[in-house]
Amino acid sequence: MASIRLTQEQNLLKDSVQRLFGDLYSFEERRKIVQSPAAFSEDIWARAAALGWLPIPFDEDEGGLGGGVVDLNILFEQIGRSLAVEPFLETLVAAGGVIRRSTHERRAEWIDALIAGRLHGAFACMEAHGRCEPDEIQTLATENDAADGYVLSGRKINVGNAEQADLIVVWSLLRRKGGRDKAALFAVTPDAAKMKLDAYTTIDGRRAASIEFDQTPLARSCLLAEGSAATRIFQEVFSDISLALSAEQVGAIDALIEKTADFARGRRQFGSPLSKFQAIQHMLADMTIQAELARSLTHAAARAAHDGDPDAPALAAAARAKSDAAGRFVAETAIQIHGAIGTTQELSIGHYLKRNLASGCQFGGYRDFIGRFIAQYPLENCGGAP
Amino acid sequence: MTASAMETADAAFRQQVKAFLDEKLTPDLRRAGKMMSSIFSDFDSAMIWHRILFEKGWIAPAWPVEFGGAGWTPAQRVIFQEECALAGAPSPLPMGIQMLGPILIRYGSAEQKKTLLPRILSGEDVWCQGYSEPGAGSDLASLRMKAQIDGDAFILNGSKIWTSFAHHSNWIFCLVRTEPDVKPQAGISFILVELDRPGVRVEPIVSLDGEVEQCEVFFDDVRVPRENLVGALNQGWEIAKYLLEHERGGYSYFAAIGKQLNQISELASEYAADGYRAFDDPVFVRELAEAEIDRLALKALEERILDGAVGEDAGVFASLVKVIGSELGQRVDKIALSLLGPDAMPVQNGSLSFGYNGFVRGPDSGANIANRYLNNRASTIYGGTAQIQRNIIAKQLLRL
Numbered sequence: 001m002a003s004i005r006l007t008q009e010q011n012l013l014k015d016s017v018q019r020l021f022g023d024l025y026s027f028e029e030r031r032k033i034v035q036s037p038a039a040f041s042e043d044i045w046a047r048a049a050a051l052g053w054l055p056i057p058f059d060e061d062e063g064g065l066g067g068g069v070v071d072l073n074i075l076f077e078q079i080g081r082s083l084a085v086e087p088f089l090e091t092l093v094a095a096g097g098v099i100r101r102s103t104h105e106r107r108a109e110w111i112d113a114l115i116a117g118r119l120h121g122a123f124a125c126m127e128a129h130g131r132c133e134p135d136e137i138q139t140l141a142t143e144n145d146a147a148d149g150y151v152l153s154g155r156k157i158n159v160g161n162a163e164q165a166d167l168i169v170v171w172s173l174l175r176r177k178g179g180r181d182k183a184a185l186f187a188v189t190p191d192a193a194k195m196k197l198d199a200y201t202t203i204d205g206r207r208a209a210s211i212e213f214d215q216t217p218l219a220r221s222c223l224l225a226e227g228s229a230a231t232r233i234f235q236e237v238f239s240d241i242s243l244a245l246s247a248e249q250v251g252a253i254d255a256l257i258e259k260t261a262d263f264a265r266g267r268r269q270f271g272s273p274l275s276k277f278q279a280i281q282h283m284l285a286d287m288t289i290q291a292e293l294a295r296s297l298t299h300a301a302a303r304a305a306h307d308g309d310p311d312a313p314a315l316a317a318a319a320r321a322k323s324d325a326a327g328r329f330v331a332e333t334a335i336q337i338h339g340a341i342g343t344t345q346e347l348s349i350g351h352y353l354k355r356n357l358a359s360g361c362q363f364g365g366y367r368d369f370i371g372r373f374i375a376q377y378p379l380e381n382c383g384g385a386p
Numbered sequence: 387m388t389a390s391a392m393e394t395a396d397a398a399f400r401q402q403v404k405a406f407l408d409e410k411l412t413p414d415l416r417r418a419g420k421m422m423s424s425i426f427s428d429f430d431s432a433m434i435w436h437r438i439l440f441e442k443g444w445i446a447p448a449w450p451v452e453f454g455g456a457g458w459t460p461a462q463r464v465i466f467q468e469e470c471a472l473a474g475a476p477s478p479l480p481m482g483i484q485m486l487g488p489i490l491i492r493y494g495s496a497e498q499k500k501t502l503l504p505r506i507l508s509g510e511d512v513w514c515q516g517y518s519e520p521g522a523g524s525d526l527a528s529l530r531m532k533a534q535i536d537g538d539a540f541i542l543n544g545s546k547i548w549t550s551f552a553h554h555s556n557w558i559f560c561l562v563r564t565e566p567d568v569k570p571q572a573g574i575s576f577i578l579v580e581l582d583r584p585g586v587r588v589e590p591i592v593s594l595d596g597e598v599e600q601c602e603v604f605f606d607d608v609r610v611p612r613e614n615l616v617g618a619l620n621q622g623w624e625i626a627k628y629l630l631e632h633e634r635g636g637y638s639y640f641a642a643i644g645k646q647l648n649q650i651s652e653l654a655s656e657y658a659a660d661g662y663r664a665f666d667d668p669v670f671v672r673e674l675a676e677a678e679i680d681r682l683a684l685k686a687l688e689e690r691i692l693d694g695a696v697g698e699d700a701g702v703f704a705s706l707v708k709v710i711g712s713e714l715g716q717r718v719d720k721i722a723l724s725l726l727g728p729d730a731m732p733v734q735n736g737s738l739s740f741g742y743n744g745f746v747r748g749p750d751s752g753a754n755i756a757n758r759y760l761n762n763r764a765s766t767i768y769g770g771t772a773q774i775q776r777n778i779i780a781k782q783l784l785r786l
Contacts, residue, residue: 005695261784281780288779289710292703293683300686318679374675380655380665382678383647384472 006074013067014074016051020044021082027348030083034205038164040086049117054092057240058100062111069240069302073247080251083351085206087120087161093244095121097237098169098185102224110167122165123237124156124188124211125363132171132238132364133372134183134231139172139213141184147217150174152186155212158362162209163199165190170213171234174226183231185224192216204351204358239305239313242320242369245359246298249327252352253291259349260284260334274337283337287330294319294326314377321369327356328366392461400465407473410438414741419474420649421738423595423757425642425765427476429554430740436478436509445507446483453491453499454507460692467638471645479551482506482513484637485629486559489576493617493625498578516546516560516579516603517626523548523767524774526561526626527570531605533562533577540564540577540615542585542608548768552588552601556581561622574622578614585609593764595757596735630770639711640685646718647678649751653725656749664725673721680714702782705775712765712772719759722752730756 006014024044033041048054056071058064065071072093079088091114099110099121113119125132127139139154154172162168167187174184188195194216199209225233261284264275274280301319304312331353335342342349360366411419418431426432439445447463449455458466470477487506490498505511522529531544546560558579565573581588585608590598617625654664664670688707690696696703723730729748737746737753746753766772780786 005693257784261786264786275786278777281784281786282773282776284784284786285709285776285779288783289706292687292706293680293710296686296690297679297683299690300682315682318682322679322683370672370675370679373679374671377675377678379671379674379678380651382651382674383644383649383681384468384641 006070010071010074013053013056013071014078017053017075017078020047020051021078021084025082025084027083027351030085034085039201039205039207040164044084044086045117048086048088049115053088054117055115057092057096058111058115062100062108063115064100064111068306069243070306072240072244073298073302076244076247077251077254080248080253080355081255083252083348083355085204087122087164087206089241089244089248090123090161090165091119091121093240094123094125094237095165095167095169097240098123098224098233099167099187101233101236102185104187104224105221113166119166120161120164122159122161122168123241124159124162124168124170125238126156126158128155128157128210130157131368134234137171137173137183139170140181141172141174141186141218143174143176144217147219149217149219149222150186152188152213152216152218155210157210158208159211160202160206160208160362162197162211163207168211169224174223182227183234184226185230185233186218186222187224188216188218188222192218202358203361204354206358208362235313238363239316241363242316243298243302243305245363246294246301246316246319246323248359249323249356250291250295250298252355253287253294253323253327253330256330256334256349256352257284257287257291260287260337263338280337283333287333290326290329294323297322311377314373317369317372317376321366321373324356324360324366324369328353331356396461396465399462400469403466403469404473406442406444407469407475410442411473411475415476416474417742418740419470419476420751421754422477423597423738423754424599424761425477426479426550426599428738428740429479429551431476432479433509433512434740435476439478440508445478445509446487448484449487449491453487453503464638464641464688464692468641468644471641472648474645479512481515481550481555482511485515486513489559489616489625489629492628493576493621495613495616497613498616502578511557512551512555513557513559514549514552514555514581514601514603516549516558518548519545520547520602524771527574527623529561529563529574531560531562532566533564533575535564535612536609538612539609540612542577542579542605542610545602545604547591547600547602549601549603550599552581552603553590553598558603559616561626564622565620568620571623573620574626575619576616576622576625577610578616579605579608579610583608583610594760596733597757597761599761638688639707639715640681640688643677643681643684643711643715643718646715646722647674647681649755650674650718650722650725652751653722653749653755656751657725660749670721670725673724677714677718677721680710680717684710684714699783702778705770705778706783708769709766709772709775709779715765716762719755719762722755723759726752726755 053075055064056067060066096114099107110119141150141152144151170186170188172184173181175181194214196212197209199207202208264280265273267274298319301315304315334349338349341347415431415435418427444456446455447458447466451457490502519529519531533540533542558581560577560579561574562577563573564575585606587604589602591600591602592598657664691700691703729752732747734753
């Protein structure tokens with residue numbers, strides 16, 4: 001049985017992340033950050049670069065720390081706790097994850113810039129119909145001699161960090177002359193012609209955009225990967241995204257339980273603290289049960305991904321589904337225990353619910369991940385194969 | 387040992403267990419294991435399998451080797467339980483091996499260890515647990531059965547209820563009140579009683595599935611010698627708590643739920659042969675997928691606990707696992723029942739007995755499902771109800 005205890009380096013990372021968010025990311029501070037024009041903190045981003053969080057997933061010989069999903073999950077649990085809005089998911093896990101798995105000639109240059117905090121990324125993944133799966137992609141790049149490259153058409157929605165991104169990774173189909181359509185990943189820069197961003201504020205206070213590609217010309221050098229290589233990269237990155245979002249929910253759940261238990265101890269009604277009412281105790285016990293299931297499955301899925309276990313993609317989908325449902329249940333129950341005040345913008349409690357909601361819109365929600373699990377897991381062998 | 391050497395050793399151990407099960411599990415025993423409609427096997431197959439494990443030296447996985455245990459690591463114990471569940475082995479009765487054994491090893495006198503432990507191992511003695519009383523269920527400390535000291539003996543009066551397999555047992559271990567005028571927990575002792583002593587009467591109780599597993603045991607001026615006391619006088623509550631933790635913590639829920647899910651899959655393929663393809667039914671597939679995800683999460687949680695990741699909270703995490711495991715088990719029962727559909731209607735208790743190979747309505751692998759569904763309603767009640775476990779989580783983990 002693989003041990004799930006953290007190494008010394010991982011404990012140091014955890015301390016560093018806890019300290020920074022603890023010192024600089026009070027709910028008040030977050031409110032100011034969310035209301036600023038960029039809707040995230042350049043200061044936090046610069047500190048994340050200085051403290052060595054941005055190099056986490058990159059190989060050591062290209063300036064990274066050679067960390068894996070377990071290390072990323074430490075970061076994302078704290079992000080979830082603090083409701084941090086900085087685009088770690090989009091830049092580090094999604095765009096960074098595609099770049100580092102590609103063989104593009106500018107790979108090293110991009111990774112240097114990303115690690116230094118100078119390059120922001122976005123992942124235009126979800127189609128207008130709300131799905132990301134390889135066999136449901138409609139956005140199409142057609143090889144085109146006149147453009148000496150490709151022409152891209154289609155519509156992507158819910159692209160986080162799109163306005164800030166120096167590099168937008170686009171998940172699409174590629175039609176070469178005389179060939180069959182295949183999967184592809186492109187790197188598109190914000191100055192591309194015939195590309196329209198409709199940016200908006202998300203329900204959890206971040207910025208995202210719909211992107212319309214209408215015969216957008218792309219140079220040949222924009223291609224990051226095609227065919228089975230592109231699909232493999234997509235699947236690996238999508239797994240990393242699933243695990244990071246699972247870890248984020250686990251952190252959010254921990255914060256919600258702590259805050260709600262504290263509230264119940266302090267709030268008196270009918271002459272007694274709420275925490276002494278058995279109805280309230282059982283609600284908090286149920287929140288704890290869901291927390292431990294989500295945490296255990298998320299850690300096991302991260303470990304499986306780290307070990308290259310063949311079940312890893314299915315486990316990542318399972319962890320994402322479980323943590324999404326657990327996070328939703330815990331946030332809803334936390335609001336119920338807080339009573340009327342829990343339904344206001346004043347308290348952080350409801351913002352955890354909104355984060356749960358928004359994160360389920362970006363790369364798919366509970367139903368999508370149950371579907372992914374069903375597609376990838378041998379359900380005929382449920383219970384463990386004899 | 388390094389981590390990878392340990393994994394290699396565990397894999398080798400798993401192979402050894404598989405080979406043993408392949409050799410020793412006869413078709414009758416396998417069917418008996420599969421047809422369990424409660425956490426207990428039927429008495430006959432439980433005892434046959436007990437003796438086979440005893441001969442192999444594997445009957446007591448968690449006991450130290452010096453007392454005849456297998457001396458396995460926690461990881462090996464889980465592997466053994468997983469493989470037994472997957473192979474459809476019957477379960478030996480847990481009262482002697484899993485409950486009383488660890489108590490005697492920890493609290494028993496030299497004489498008790500010498501005479502009683504070997505007879506638990508061999509299956510010569512069959513034990514039952516005298517804990518609950520008609521007026522003391524989850525609120526165990528309120529128990530009233532009296533043990534009065536009379537010279538070198540105790541005189542017992544009162545009754546015990548929900549004593550599983552008392553009608554097949556020759557011994558009972560009891561919690562009794564030896565001190566009436568102190569805090570309830572402080573006046574309880576742990577006593578061993580032969581069931582053939584004058585004044586003991588065992589009355590069977592019929593459960594919802596029409597089977598007898600539970601009994602009520604009456605004690606009317608029953609005289610037992612002082613040597614039958616375990617530990618010190620009035621140390622019973624401490625022993626009970628130790629035992630409760632063993633009872634809760636010594637059982638792997640994910641393996642038991644895995645066995646239930648295996649059966650559902652087998653049942654679905656039997657129905658498919660008849661023309662009903664459950665795996666094409668999106669409602670069934672979604673329910674099954676959600677249950678399997680929760681089993682994987684529970685497995686990961688049990689592994690974290692076994693790995694020591696929760697440290698000194700291990701006791702309260704046993705409560706957490708008990709709530710999750712018992713409620714998930716009941717959910718999986720209902721998926722099985724919905725798959726069985728109209729075939730749950732007839733009573734088929736006869737087809738569950740050891741050695742049966744006659745007619746079964748519906749697929750053979752589904753004959754126990756309705757009974758197990760009914761029987762398993764008890765799983766969120768025994769060993770401290772799901773509500774008591776939530777109280778424990780609230781108080782001990784959340785400090786409410």
